[in-house]
Amino acid sequence: QSVLTQPPSVSGSPGQSVTISCTGASSDISFNQVSWYQQSPGTAPRLLIYEVTERPSGVPTRFSGSKSDNTASLTISGLRAEDEAAYYCSSYTTTGTYVFGPGTSVTVL
Amino acid sequence: QLRLQESGPGTVKTSETLSLTCTVSGVPVTYDYFWTWIRQSPERGLEWIGSVYHSGGSSYNPSLGGRATISLDRSKGQFSLSVTYVTDADRAVYYCASRTLFNKYFRSWGQGFPVTVSS
Numbered sequence: 001q002s003v004l005t006q007p008p009s010v011s012g013s014p015g016q017s018v019t020i021s022c023t024g025a026s027s028d029i030s031f032n033q034v035s036w037y038q039q040s041p042g043t044a045p046r047l048l049i050y051e052v053t054e055r056p057s058g059v060p061t062r063f064s065g066s067k068s069d070n071t072a073s074l075t076i077s078g079l080r081a082e083d084e085a086a087y088y089c090s091s092y093t094t095t096g097t098y099v100f101g102p103g104t105s106v107t108v109l
Numbered sequence: 110q111l112r113l114q115e116s117g118p119g120t121v122k123t124s125e126t127l128s129l130t131c132t133v134s135g136v137p138v139t140y141d142y143f144w145t146w147i148r149q150s151p152e153r154g155l156e157w158i159g160s161v162y163h164s165g166g167s168s169y170n171p172s173l174g175g176r177a178t179i180s181l182d183r184s185k186g187q188f189s190l191s192v193t194y195v196t197d198a199d200r201a202v203y204y205c206a207s208r209t210l211f212n213k214y215f216r217s218w219g220q221g222f223p224v225t226v227s228s
Contacts, residue, residue, distance in 0.1 A: 037155075045218060090215075097157060
């Protein structure tokens with residue numbers, strides 16, 4: 001079972017950019033099937049990014065994804081108060097399972 | 110629009126079987142989707158439990174040790190989760206979710222259903 005690692009928290013002032021990293025292994029992240037989810041308290045996760053860089057319709061363009069080797073990243077540009085939430089990365093693995101990161105709490109100062 | 114809604118007992122006793130149902134609306138369960146259960150707890154975070162396809166194919170997280178089964182009821186437009194021999198470690202919010210056949214991400218989620226385990 002592979003494990004994804006994320007920083008527990010990141011913070012930024014309104015208008016700033018923050019980046020959340022998600023580090024995995026060759027059995028998951030390198031598969032290019034990384035997705036990111038946003039979760040506010042008491043709600044279900046919401047898909048933000050899929051296939052590393054793709055945004056579903058309705059997701060603001062200030063959310064973007066990237067990947068380098070076995071680390072994927074989610075960047076929130078122009079941070080807004082409503083972006084305060086938990087963010088989870090996820091990856092499909094070579095064994096046909098899915099793994100999630102532990103989540104990163106974003107605080108807007 | 111695809112909508113998912115979990116239901117079932119909110120409490121299950123230790124060593125008994127947890128059973129939850131997800132009602133699908135907006136598309137037939139025979140469409141090209143993988144119907145999925147994911148759970149979330151403070152201790153384990155988000156954890157993929159397993160997925161089932163309408164043709165009968167399924168896959169499960171090995172971490173559950175074979176205790177989980179997902180089944181489909183085509184006539185009712187529902188899919189269900191069964192987890193046997195529950196322990197306190199199975200206490201979590203359970204989400205039903207879906208992904209399309211060729212995608213590897215979960216676009217649609219239910220609102221979540223909390224399950225507690227009592228002794």
